Amino acid sequence: MLENEANPTISKSTGLPRKRFYRARAHSNPLSDSHFPVPISPSHVDYSLHYPQFLSSSGEVGSIKKVQFADVGCGFGGLLISLSTLFPETLMIGMELRDKVTEYVKERILALRTTNPGQYQNVSVVRTNSMKYIPNYFEKGQLTKMFFLFPDPHFKEKNHRRRVISPHLLDEYAYVLEVGGIIYSITDVEELGDWMKTCLENHPMFEALTEEELEADPAVKLLRTATEEGQKVARNGGQTFQAVYRRIAPSL
16 A cells, blocks of 8 residues: 555556556557567567466476467557456457557556456557567467457548558458457447458458357457447447458368
8 A cells, every 4th residue: 555655656446557647649650660579470479478377488388378369459458357357268468559558558457466366367468569560479370359449540541551450451360360260340430340341341261240149249248348448439429330250261
């Protein structure tokens, strides 16, 4: 408690970091060159630093568990925190470009691990540019779920190449997703929703989930409610537009 009193960035009541000390621009330019370390390949990522209770750095058999969920542009980590308790045995990681926001998520996870012993050990975050470095973090067919929640719409046509869902980026996502793995996307911008849905619909390695499958998937229920952006849209009575597609095997 004395430590929290001396540290204004930590809430005295919850022990969690205060967002107002970690605010940043709503979005960053994903095409700019940022200065942060990038692994040469997935084998160069020491995930034992992220999940010490699940992984060993000694190369033992128990350390072969791999990340299966990726939240691309994870923001303040609301979805990750919700998924962590819903899938407690699944390793998941948030990927965020903004340094202050990434630091907030790190502190949030550490605080939750401290106040909830044994929980939130399966979730972590990394600062990176997912539009450039997805293959540097994940092997072929490694992921089972990828999330793209309320991404930057990049309204101007000349900036559409910055959109995180695009035909050429879907090639990379298809590479790191296992057959049957799922992409989840949602936005409150109808034009962007149409864009993402069209990109997925036209890609030969993705197909839409049926209404029955959407209803049965617990992750779908979190798309509108788990993030700060989704909660803001709900408070304002706004609409959302989602696209949820499955990775399929290439046709022969």
